[in-house]
Amino acid sequence: MNLTGETKLFIGVIVGTIAIIVAAAVLMSRPTPPAPTYTREQLIPAGTNTKGTASASAFLVEFSDFQCPSCKAFSTVVDTLAEKYKDKLQFAYRHFPLDQHPFSRTAAAAAEAAGKQGKFFEASTYLFANQTNFSDEFFTKAGASLTLDTTQYEKDRNSDETKKKIDDDRFFADTARLPGTPTFYLNGRQLTVYDTAELIKAVEEAVK
Amino acid sequence: MKEKYLSEKTTNRILFILALVGVAIALYVTQSFLRKTPIVCLNSGCELVRKNPASYIAGIPVPAFGLVGYAILVILTFLRTTSNTLHKKLLPWIVGITGGGVLFVSWFTYTEAFVIGGFCTWCVVSAGNMVTMFALSLNSYKNNR
Numbered sequence: 001m002n003l004t005g006e007t008k009l010f011i012g013v014i015v016g017t018i019a020i021i022v023a024a025a026v027l028m029s030r031p032t033p034p035a036p037t038y039t040r041e042q043l044i045p046a047g048t049n050t051k052g053t054a055s056a057s058a059f060l061v062e063f064s065d066f067q068c069p070s071c072k073a074f075s076t077v078v079d080t081l082a083e084k085y086k087d088k089l090q091f092a093y094r095h096f097p098l099d100q101h102p103f104s105r106t107a108a109a110a111a112e113a114a115g116k117q118g119k120f121f122e123a124s125t126y127l128f129a130n131q132t133n134f135s136d137e138f139f140t141k142a143g144a145s146l147t148l149d150t151t152q153y154e155k156d157r158n159s160d161e162t163k164k165k166i167d168d169d170r171f172f173a174d175t176a177r178l179p180g181t182p183t184f185y186l187n188g189r190q191l192t193v194y195d196t197a198e199l200i201k202a203v204e205e206a207v208k
Numbered sequence: 209m210k211e212k213y214l215s216e217k218t219t220n221r222i223l224f225i226l227a228l229v230g231v232a233i234a235l236y237v238t239q240s241f242l243r244k245t246p247i248v249c250l251n252s253g254c255e256l257v258r259k260n261p262a263s264y265i266a267g268i269p270v271p272a273f274g275l276v277g278y279a280i281l282v283i284l285t286f287l288r289t290t291s292n293t294l295h296k297k298l299l300p301w302i303v304g305i306t307g308g309g310v311l312f313v314s315w316f317t318y319t320e321a322f323v324i325g326g327f328c329t330w331c332v333v334s335a336g337n338m339v340t341m342f343a344l345s346l347n348s349y350k351n352n353r
Contacts, residue, residue, distance in 0.1 A: 006217065006289040010224060014286065017228050021235065028239075069256045069326045100251060179246050180255060194244040195259050 066107035113157035230278030241269035256326035306342035
């Protein structure tokens with residue numbers, strides 16, 4: 001068979017592309033070491049926003065970002081699980097504000113300020129529900145919308161203490177090399193869940 | 209006679225490279241869908257898209273269809289280099305497949321915007337790639353009529 005120069009060039013490019021794809025496949029299929037297991041004290045340090053039963057043997061910790069669409073998709077299921085198994089499960093929310101989301105730190109600070117007035121999880125629900133409406137003005141008005149003491153809310157959401165708490169959570173997330181948001185830990189072990197059904201199944205197994 | 213802006217040979221080379229780029233993107237995204245591993249993405253949209261049932265047609269991940277389409281385009285652009293007859297004969301097929309591809313990516317971009325509520329960077333790049341391929345092949349077809 002007489003191949004033209006152009007055909008030979010194309011064959012060369014195809015062979016080169018296949019070589020790159022095979023090399024990438026080999027690199028990507030290398031086994032990754034399992035994520036470390038953490039104690040309850042490490043995952044739920046003092047001051048973390050929790051609900052459910054603190055003495056329950058099962059504990060679920062979520063690292064989340066209020067501006068992350070996947071976190072919003074999971075939030076309703078997490079709320080349902082936390083309510084349904086409130087006697088058998090302790091749920092904790094920790095911040096993992098991603099750099100690409102301009103309002104994620106502001107939202108985390110707003111939730112923390114609401115938490116100072118006992119409304120962290122009300123604020124969480126409100127923030128996820130209004131995720132697409134985030135703006136500086138939105139966060140200024142959020143205190144009143146959540147019927148908080150707005151003066152205290154403003155003071156708390158801009159305080160160094162709040163900033164440090166969010167930074168500490170983010171530091172943990174970075175150090176633990178969390179793969180993204182949301183990341184869940186169930187009884188200290190990182191969960192590999194790709195949809196809400198898998199999360200429900202894992203939690204239901206844990207609270208049996 | 210005025211020389212055409214892009215020669216037939218150059219156009220086919222560009223179509224071939226773009227089809228290979230499409231294969232690489234579709235292959236990467238498809239394996240993430242099948243292995244259920246996070247997609248490296250510029251935003252969080254890729255994960256949102258991957259986890260949404262609207263990104264599967266009869267249980268088959270949408271990028272798998274892109275993979276098949278781009279693979280066919282690689283084969284067609286390659287076969288065009290083997291003879292002058294095939295070079296002319298296969299062009300309408302490329303126009304047809306990329307045209308179908310444009311309709312497909314338009315539907316999926318609409319689904320991302322209004323059903324899923326998030327955009328996967330790779331899908332957007334792939335959509336742009338398909339539109340470019342369609343425009344190039346259509347232009348080439350018009351020049352050859």
